[in-house]
Amino acid sequence: xxxxxxxxxxxxxxxxxxxxxxxxxxxxxxxxxxxxxxxxxxxxxxxxxxxxxxxxxxxxxxxxxxxxxxxxxxxxxxxxxxxxxxxxxxxxxxxxxxxxxxxxxxxxxxxxxxxx
Amino acid sequence: xxxxxxxxxxxxxxxxxxxxxxxxxxxxxxxxxxxxxxxxxxxxxxxxxxxxxxxxxxxxxxxxxxxxxxxxxxxxxxxxxxxxxxxxxxxxxxxxxxxxxxxxxxxxx
Numbered sequence: 001x002x003x004x005x006x007x008x009x010x011x012x013x014x015x016x017x018x019x020x021x022x023x024x025x026x027x028x029x030x031x032x033x034x035x036x037x038x039x040x041x042x043x044x045x046x047x048x049x050x051x052x053x054x055x056x057x058x059x060x061x062x063x064x065x066x067x068x069x070x071x072x073x074x075x076x077x078x079x080x081x082x083x084x085x086x087x088x089x090x091x092x093x094x095x096x097x098x099x100x101x102x103x104x105x106x107x108x109x110x111x112x113x114x115x116x
Numbered sequence: 117x118x119x120x121x122x123x124x125x126x127x128x129x130x131x132x133x134x135x136x137x138x139x140x141x142x143x144x145x146x147x148x149x150x151x152x153x154x155x156x157x158x159x160x161x162x163x164x165x166x167x168x169x170x171x172x173x174x175x176x177x178x179x180x181x182x183x184x185x186x187x188x189x190x191x192x193x194x195x196x197x198x199x200x201x202x203x204x205x206x207x208x209x210x211x212x213x214x215x216x217x218x219x220x221x222x223x224x225x
Contacts, residue, residue: 043215104161
């Protein structure tokens, strides 16, 4: 099993350009998440999905959109990139949120995005 | 949003010394998870604590959940160079997982 796969690994954009990050998981997980990681700030939740066809906002959703048309895929879009969106983006999935079960987050390898 | 504070932000230790990182919350936590992220890597799950006062061990790592479920700690005995990385506590609030700011551990050989 590949687990969680993110594409691309690296990307450089100019201010105002758009792009889509793809996350794919082969573990049949219901829950999927997009995080961004900036130095000294840990990982912050952008958007998440609790199942196919559903999405919800996290801590820092502004400037991003997401879609979950298929259970295994979760797309993160930037419509008009800004330098403040320079970051490392991680996708993660989990089987369940139920706390009495050990259901950890499984992460992809990340996408390093630079906006100039 | 994020309610868990993690200290210290950075820690440098000589190989063989012990290391501890702490997570503190102003509210009661339903559970706490711990993750490790190696430099250039992605976070990897270590453990989950659910019960008040719970203590779990993984070899040289000891995880504790406070009696009031408002704090947690990770203690590493006799650090090794393989322990280098950033350790995060993570709060699960139902559908959402919120990360602490992390403690970056450097081990000096």
